[in-house]
Amino acid sequence: PKVKLTTSYGDIVLELDQENAPISTDNFLSYVESGFYNETIFHRVISGFMIQGGGLTEDMQNKETDKPIKNEATNGLSNKRGTIAMARTSEPHSASSQFFINHKDNDFLDFKDESPNGWGYCVFGIVVNGLDIVDEIANVETGNYGPYSDVPKDVIQIISVKISE
Numbered sequence: 001p002k003v004k005l006t007t008s009y010g011d012i013v014l015e016l017d018q019e020n021a022p023i024s025t026d027n028f029l030s031y032v033e034s035g036f037y038n039e040t041i042f043h044r045v046i047s048g049f050m051i052q053g054g055g056l057t058e059d060m061q062n063k064e065t066d067k068p069i070k071n072e073a074t075n076g077l078s079n080k081r082g083t084i085a086m087a088r089t090s091e092p093h094s095a096s097s098q099f100f101i102n103h104k105d106n107d108f109l110d111f112k113d114e115s116p117n118g119w120g121y122c123v124f125g126i127v128v129n130g131l132d133i134v135d136e137i138a139n140v141e142t143g144n145y146g147p148y149s150d151v152p153k154d155v156i157q158i159i160s161v162k163i164s165e
Helices: 022-034 131-138
Strands: 002-007 010-016 040-046 050-057 083-086 099-102 123-129 142-145 148-152 157-163
Touching (some): 002 022, 010 022, 010 131, 050 131
Antiparallel strands (some): 002 010, 040 157
């Protein structure tokens, strides 16, 4: 399936990998279908690394999420430029709604082993249109906001996320 993220910077179209990451894809689509991502923001942006969103509102409040999912980082997909992956805490199986788009190749985020530090981050799709928008977002000015760092100085809103095919 393809999904269109309409952002305040422009549209980003993702193609999700249902075959290699069925749990992560179904989880993401469930949030899309419920309208969860509408009016969230890209709250963590690091140029040359990634842009992260899908869980916080414009006033930096966490949205209530569903239960965490199993980490599918063993699927052989790599955190290459333009791929989308599930964000999580230090606990390997803690991903819920937040995701990130890799701004460059981040192979060090790939699965290595089942140790706490080796699990990696599950890739479940790729940007098929709008990588220029990802680049624009990745290069905005950032700063600190309360306990958060790398927060864009100007809000980057995810206006809506819809299944496009």
